[in-house]
Amino acid sequence: MVKTLMVANTDWYLYNFKLSLADALREEGFEVVMVSPEGEFCARLVERGYRHIPWEVGRQSMLPWQEIGSILALRKIYNTEKPDLVQHFTIKPVLYGGITATTTGIRHQLISITGRGYVFLTDELKAKLVRPITRLLYRRVFSGRGVRVIFENEADRQYFVSGGFISSEKTRLIEGVGVDTDFFTPAPEPEGAPVVAYAGRLLWDKGVGELVEAAREVRSRLPLKVLLAGEPDPGNPSSIDPKVIHAWAAEGFVEWLGFQENVKSVFEQSHIIALPSRFEGVPTVLLEAAACGRAIVASDIPGCRVAVEHGVNGLLVPVGDVRALADALERLISDAELRRRMGAAGRERALRLFTKQRINQTTIALIREMLAG
Numbered sequence: 312m313v314k315t316l317m318v319a320n321t322d323w324y325l326y327n328f329k330l331s332l333a334d335a336l337r338e339e340g341f342e343v344v345m346v347s348p349e350g351e352f353c354a355r356l357v358e359r360g361y362r363h364i365p366w367e368v369g370r371q372s373m374l375p376w377q378e379i380g381s382i383l384a385l386r387k388i389y390n391t392e393k394p395d396l397v398q399h400f401t402i403k404p405v406l407y408g409g410i411t412a413t414t415t416g417i418r419h420q421l422i423s424i425t426g427r428g429y430v431f432l433t434d435e436l437k438a439k440l441v442r443p444i445t446r447l448l449y450r451r452v453f454s455g456r457g458v459r460v461i462f463e464n465e466a467d468r469q470y471f472v473s474g475g476f477i478s479s480e481k482t483r484l485i486e487g488v489g490v491d492t493d494f495f496t497p498a499p500e501p502e503g504a505p506v507v508a509y510a511g512r513l514l515w516d517k518g519v520g521e522l523v524e525a526a527r528e529v530r531s532r533l534p535l536k537v538l539l540a541g542e543p544d545p546g547n548p549s550s551i552d553p554k555v556i557h558a559w560a561a562e563g564f565v566e567w568l569g570f571q572e573n574v575k576s577v578f579e580q581s582h583i584i585a586l587p588s589r590f591e592g593v594p595t596v597l598l599e600a601a602a603c604g605r606a607i608v609a610s611d612i613p614g615c616r617v618a619v620e621h622g623v624n625g626l627l628v629p630v631g632d633v634r635a636l637a638d639a640l641e642r643l644i645s646d647a648e649l650r651r652r653m654g655a656a657g658r659e660r661a662l663r664l665f666t667k668q669r670i671n672q673t674t675i676a677l678i679r680e681m682l683a684g
Contacts (some may be wrong), residue, residue, distance in 0.1 A: 312341070312342050313341050313342065313395045313396065313677075313682065314341070314342040314344065314392065314393075314394045314395050314396075314397065315336065315341055315342070315343055315344070315345060315394055315395065315396040315397065315398060316344050316345075316346050316364075316388075316389075316392060316394045316396075316397045317329055317333060317344070317345050317398045317400070318346040318347070318366070318385075318397060318398065318399050318400065318404040318408050319346075319347045319348065319400040319401050319404055319485045320347065320348065320368055320401040320403050320404055321347055321350060321352075321401075322345070322347045322348065322349065322350040322351070322352040322353045322356065322363070323350060323351075323352050324347070324400060324401060325345050325347055325352070325400075326356055327352075327398060327595075328354040328400075328488050328595065329400065329490065330356070330359065330486070331488070331491070331667045331671060332488070332670075332674060333345070333361060334359075334515050335671040335672070335675060335680075336432060336675060337360075339449045340348060341549070343361060344361065344362050344364060344392060344394070345361050345362070345363045345364070346363075346364045346366050346385075346388060346584050347363070347365075347366060347367065348367050348368060349363075349365045349367075350534075353365075356551070357512075357566070359601070364388055364392070364668060366381070366384055366385055366388060366517075367381060367384065368381040368385075368403050368404070368407070368668075369377075369381070370492060370544070372539065377409045378407070381407060382407050382410070382411060383401075383561055384589050385407055385411045386411045386414070386415060387563055389411055389412060389415040389417060389475045390397030390415055395417075395418070395419060396415060396417075396418075396419040396420070396421060396678065396681070396682065397417055397420050397421070397684065398410050398420075398421045398422075398423070399420065399421070399422045399423070400423045401425070401604065402428060402430070402445075402602055405422050405423075405424070405449075405452065406445070406448045406449070406452060407433065408420075409422065409448075409451075409452030409453075409458070410452060411453070412455075413452070416455075417502040417548060419457045419681050419682060420452075420455060420457060420458045421459055421461065421677070421678060421681065422452070422453075422458060422459070422460045423461045423463075424460060424462050424463070424467060424471065424592070425435060425463055425592030425593075426463070426467060426590050426591055426592040426614060427467055427470060427590060428590070430442055430654075431444050433462070435544075436564065436670050437544070446474075446476070449471075449477075450476055450477075452497060453471075453476055453477040453481065457681065458481060459481055459482075459483060459677060459681055460477055460481055460482050460483070461467050461482075461483050461484070461485045461674070461677070462482060462484055462485075462592075463483075463484075463485065463486055463487055463592035463593040463614060464484075464486065464593060464613040464614050464617050465484060465613070466613035466617075467484050467505060467592070467613065467614075468484055468674050469547075470664060477517050478674065479581045482590075483677055484679075485670060485673055485674060486593050486664070486665070486670075487592070487593035487594075487595060487598055487617065487665055487670060488593075488595055488670060488674060489598070489620070489665055489666055489667035489668070489670030489671060490595065490598040490599050490601075490602045490661055490665050490666065490667060491602075491666075491667050492602045492661055492662055492665075492667075494533075494575065495575055495578075495599045495602035495603050495661075496602070496603065496604075496605065496656065497603055497604030497655075497658055498578070498579045498604070499649070500556065500582050500647075501579070501580055501581070501582070501665075503536070504534040504535065504536055505533070505534065505535055505536070505538050505582045505583065505584050505624065505644040506535075506536045506537075506538060506576050506580060506581045506583070507522070507526060507535065507536070507538070507577065507581065507582070507583045507584075507585050507644075508537075508538040508539075508540060508580065508581035508583070508584055508585070509537070509538070509539050509540065509541070509584075509585050509586065510540040510541060510571065510574050510578075510584070511540075511541050511544045511586070511594075511596055512541050512542065512543070512544045512547070512550075513539065513541050513544070513550070513551045513556060514541060514543075514547055514550055514551060515549045515550075515551055516547075516549040516588065516589045516590065517549075517586070517587075517588045517589075517674075518586070518587030518588050518589060518610060518630075518631075518636075519539065519551060520551070521554065521587050521631060521632075521633050522537065522585050522587050523537065523559050523565060524633045525587075525633045525634075525636040525637035525640060526564065526565075526632075526637075526640065527564070528633070528636050528637040529563070529640050529641050530564050531611060532641070532645055533641060533642060533645070535564060536564055536565075537564060537565045537566070537568065538566050538568055538580060538581060539556065539559075539565060539566070539567045539568060540569075540570075540571040540572060540574065541568075541569075541571075542569060542570045543556070548567070574596065574599060575599070575603060578599070578600055578603040578605050579603070580651060581601075581605060582605070582606075582643075582644070583605065583606050583607070583608060583640065583643050583644070583650065584596070584597070584600035584606070584607050584608075585607070585608045585609070585636075585640070586607070586609045586610065586615065587608070587609065587610050587630070587631075587636050588609070588611060588612070588614075588615070588630075589627065589630055589631070590614070591609065591610075591612060591614030591615055592614050593612075593614045593617045593618060594609075594614060594615060594618060597609060597615065597618035597619060597625075598618055598661055598665045599662045600657070601619075601625075601660055602657070602658060602662075602665075603626055603654075603658075603666075604654035604655060604657060604658045604659035605650075605654050605657065605659065606624070606625055606626075606641065606643050606649070606650040606653035606654050606657070607619050607625030607626070607653070608625060608626050608627075608628065608639045608640055609625060609626075609627055609628075610627065610628060610629070610630045611627035611628060611629055611630070612616075617628060618665075620660070622655075623653065623660075624653045624656040624657035624660055625653055625657065626639040626642065626643065627645045665674065
């Protein structure tokens with residue numbers, strides 16, 4: 312039996328984004344072991360029949376030598392488990408795990424790059440200082456013969472290839488983690504004033520502040536309610552202070568729902584789904600919203616362009632442009648028939664391109680190709 316380790320920086324990530332792939336791999340006869348820091352989702356992974364190995368790694372520290380203990384702990388896990396294949400998700404598991412796998416003799420690494428992230432997409436001093444060492448580490452990790460790297464959008468793949476991080480033959484384009492189109496199904500729009508929903512971590516980088524500002528502008532002309540489904544992420548430098556969120560809610564048109572186990576219920580309460588993010592791989596929430604037949608407003612960035620075809624199943628707006636965001640929201644709020652057409656087009660697009668079955672089987676085919684090689 313082929314053993315594979317799935318390694319991420321949170322158990323939340325493994326449960327929400329990789330459980331379907333793990334299930335598909337297990338059905339194909341693989342032994343799947345989860346590796347991440349301990350959290351509330353570990354028990355759920357164990358309940359689903361997966362062994363979970365705790366691995367502590369910081370999320371705010373940015374230099375590898377600050378986390379020698381984490382790297383050594385991962386090395387011990389790899390030496391003990393002796394997997395045939397390791398799968399690395401999120402930047403620190405990719406970098407630390409990639410170096411560790413190479414030095415412990417693991418022959419096959421499947422790496423997922425879900426976006427360029429903070430280090431490469433911001434001009435903050437901290438990011439600029441860390442960028443050179445991050446580039447060096449990426450090149451070191453990607454140089455291994457048994458490494459294959461999945462990118463979620465073509466722009467990110469080209470950035471890494473043209474930047475000399477990796478040769479193109481080691482890369483694959485697999486757009487997102489897929490969506491369960493049997494669960495995420497269309498429902499009628501709710502009665503009453505139009506509702507715009509955001510579902511995800513409450514981060515400034517996700518454009519939540521711009522969304523509230525744009526909604527405030529639209530509300531001066533049209534009735535509107537905003538639902539924020541999610542929590543701040545203290546481990547992320549872009550996390551929004553809860554005091555700010557409570558202040559928005561106090562204005563009367565924003566409702567903070569907190570973390571929602573069933574995001575489908577959020578879509579069912581909404582007319583429009585918004586994600587004015589600054590950077591994304593391929594946002595799963597937009598694929599799910601499309602499968603639920605909801606019109607979308609999102610940033611005009613590579614990851615969102617995969618999920619949203621402008622004018623077909625949603626509207627794309629420039630990053631950080633509050634006025635354009637307000638105009639897009641107002642257009643959809645004012646035109647129920649346009650929302651209906653876009654919702655239907657989104658459902659068709661999800662069924663054609665983004666089902667979990669299609670994404671999982673493409674990934675498993677790549678894994679079998681790697682093992683055969």
